[in-house]
Amino acid sequence: MADRVVPSAVDAEGHVFASLRLVLLGVTALVQPTLGVGPLLVHDHPAALAAFAVPALVTALCAVWVLRRKPLPPPLVVVGAVAVLAASAVATDVLPPDAHFGPTHWSFGLVGWHLLLLLPDRVAALLAAQAAHVAISVTQWLLAGTPDRAEVGGAGVVVLSVVSFQLGVLVISRVLVRGARLAAEVAAERERAATRAALAEQWEQDLRAGFAGQLGTTLPLLADLADGVLDPRADETRLRCALAATQLRRLFAENDDVPDPLVHEVTACVDVAERRGVVVSLAVSGAPVPVPTDVRRELTGPLAVALSAARVRARVSLLRGDGEVRVAVVADAGVDVGTATGRVEVECGTYGRHTRMEARWRTS
Numbered sequence: 001m002a003d004r005v006v007p008s009a010v011d012a013e014g015h016v017f018a019s020l021r022l023v024l025l026g027v028t029a030l031v032q033p034t035l036g037v038g039p040l041l042v043h044d045h046p047a048a049l050a051a052f053a054v055p056a057l058v059t060a061l062c063a064v065w066v067l068r069r070k071p072l073p074p075p076l077v078v079v080g081a082v083a084v085l086a087a088s089a090v091a092t093d094v095l096p097p098d099a100h101f102g103p104t105h106w107s108f109g110l111v112g113w114h115l116l117l118l119l120p121d122r123v124a125a126l127l128a129a130q131a132a133h134v135a136i137s138v139t140q141w142l143l144a145g146t147p148d149r150a151e152v153g154g155a156g157v158v159v160l161s162v163v164s165f166q167l168g169v170l171v172i173s174r175v176l177v178r179g180a181r182l183a184a185e186v187a188a189e190r191e192r193a194a195t196r197a198a199l200a201e202q203w204e205q206d207l208r209a210g211f212a213g214q215l216g217t218t219l220p221l222l223a224d225l226a227d228g229v230l231d232p233r234a235d236e237t238r239l240r241c242a243l244a245a246t247q248l249r250r251l252f253a254e255n256d257d258v259p260d261p262l263v264h265e266v267t268a269c270v271d272v273a274e275r276r277g278v279v280v281s282l283a284v285s286g287a288p289v290p291v292p293t294d295v296r297r298e299l300t301g302p303l304a305v306a307l308s309a310a311r312v313r314a315r316v317s318l319l320r321g322d323g324e325v326r327v328a329v330v331a332d333a334g335v336d337v338g339t340a341t342g343r344v345e346v347e348c349g350t351y352g353r354h355t356r357m358e359a360r361w362r363t364s
Contacts, residue, residue, distance in 0.1 A: 011184065013121075013177050013180060013181060014071070015180065016173070016176050016177050016180045017071075017120055017121045017173075017177070018066075018069040018070075018071075019069075020120050020173050020176070021062075021066045021072075021117060021120065022066055022067075022069070024113065024116050024117040024120065024169075025059065025062065025063055025066045025067075025117060027113055028055075028059050028110075028113045028114055028117050029059055031109070031110060031113055032052075032055060032056060032059070032110055045094045047090050047091070047093070047094045048090075048091050048094050050087075050090070051087040051088070051090040051091035051094075051107065052087075052091070052106075054083050054084065054086070054087035055083075055084050055087055055110060055111065055114050057083075058080040058083055058084055058114060058118075059114065059117070061076060061080070062076070062080065062117055062118065066117075071121075072118065076118075077118050077119065077122075080114070080118050081114075081115060081118050081119065081125075081129050084111050084114040084115065084118075085111065085129065085132060085133055085136065087107065087111070088107040088108065088110075088111040088133060088136070088137065089136050089137075089140065091106070091107035092105065092107055092108070092136075092137055092140045092141075093140060095144075097144040097145045098145075100137075100140070100141040100144060100155065101137075101141065101154065101155040101158040101159065102158075108133075108137050108158070108159075108162065109162050111133055112130060112133065112162060112163065112166040113166065115129045115130060115133070115166075116166060116169055116170065120170070120173050123170065123174070126170060130163065130166070130167070134159060134163060137159075138155075138159070141155065239308065239309055242272070242273075242276060242308035242309070243304065243305060243308035243309075245272050245308070246269050246272045246273070246304040246307060246308045247304050249268045249269065249271065249272045250265050250268050250269050250300055250304055252268070253265045253267075253268035254293065254296070254297070259288070260288045261291070261293075261296060262288075262291050262296050262299070262300075262318070262325070263284055263288070263318060265296055265300050266282070266284075266300060266303065266316065266318055266327065267282065269300060269303050269304050269307050269316075270282050270307065270316055272307070272308075273307040273308070273310055273314060278307070278310045278311070278312060278313065278314055278331075279312065279313045279314070280307070280310075280313075280314045280315070280316060281314075281315050281316070282316045282317075282318075283315075283316070283317045283318070284317075284318045285317075285318070285319050285320065285321070286318075286319055286320030286321040287320060287321075288320070289320055289325060289363055291325060291361070295343065295344060295361050298340075298342075298343065298344035298346075298359065298361070299325065299327045299344055299359045299361055300327065300359075301359075302327075302329075302346050302348065302357050302359050303316065303327055303329055303357070303359070305335065305357075306329045306331050306333050306335065306355050306357045307329065307331060307333075309331065309333035309335040309355070310331035310332060310333045311332050311333070312332055313331070313332055314329060314330065314331035314332070314333075315329065315330045315331070316328070316329045317329075323362060323363050323364045324360055324361060324362045324363060325360070325361045325363060326358060326359070326360045326361075327358070327359045328356075328357065328358040328359075329355075329356075329357050329358075330354060330355070330356045331354065331355050332353050332354050332355075333353075333354070333355040335350070335355055343361065344359055344360065344361045345359070345360045345361075346358070346359045346360075347360075
């Protein structure tokens with residue numbers, strides 16, 4: 001299965017905010033000259049010019065990160081928010097008494113867009129900054145003179161329309177963020193489900209391959225017995241049948257869900273021998289340790305050979321401790337299991353009609 005990159009919920013949110021800031025950057029860059037240049041030409045006050053330059057500088061600084069789709073640094077966010085609020089207060093302070101919340105009051109409609117550009121991912125801070133902006137503007141309006149009922153109504157309409165429109169953008173951004181988060185979670189869950197399915201399929205393939213590997217020696221034996229090539233009464237045929245039965249029983253036990261798989265597989269080999277009438281004593285010592293499946297196969301493989309050849313009696317021991325696992329058997333088998341010096345060391349010796357085998361795996 002090809003590797004696929006699934007974005008996390010955090011990545012999805014970051015992508016939404018990066019795209020939103022790009023849009024807000026364009027809106028801010030467009031709205032500022034539209035709202036501010038005309039009033040500045042009418043009321044050419046030095047403080048108003050300075051107040052107009054501050055939001056423009058903040059927009060330019062934000063563009064350095066926004067155009068690269070990078071998050072804004074926290075110092076820029078804090079300083080920028082304070083700067084545009086102060087610029088709005090300065091621009092409002094130099095307005096004529098009757099110009100508040102009118103066409104020449106450009107800073108009131110503009111500053112909210114700068115706050116959206118700076119704080120779209122910080123809802124609480126954005127709401128607090130918007131509230132402070134409205135409170136400062138209203139306070140300056142009231143201090144400039146006593147408005148009549150018509151002026152109060154007109155100011156209320158302006159404040160409500162501007163703030164509700166800008167907060168509507170905030171609501172839309174939260175909806176987009178929530179949708180992106182849900183989409184990322186769904187994609188991640190689908191990826192996890194696909195991974196689980198792939199692992200289950202791989203486990204099934206490994207299981208079939210393991211059975212096929214064991215049956216590869218069993219099927220020819222069954223075919224020869226069916227065709228009469230082998231004599232069921234011959235000792236060699238019985239030995240091969242006993243070995244095949246032990247290997248298959250161990251293979252079935254390998255796939256059981258048990259607390260101690262190695263003891264379970266050793267017991268399975270012993271059980272087959274006992275069914276043939278062999279008296280087997282089993283001794284287990286030491287605490288259970290995790291043993292990989294392929295290592296368990298190498299540890300119990302020689303055991304299966306020795307037990308399948310046992311005639312009357314066998315003694316099996318499983319020892320775990322001192323950084324190693326040992327499986328040993330002494331049986332009246334008289335067969336040479338062979339030796340191995342790989343990951344699992346196997347030592348075997350025959351003494352007359354008896355076989356002594358020991359398989360050892362070092363855990364560290």
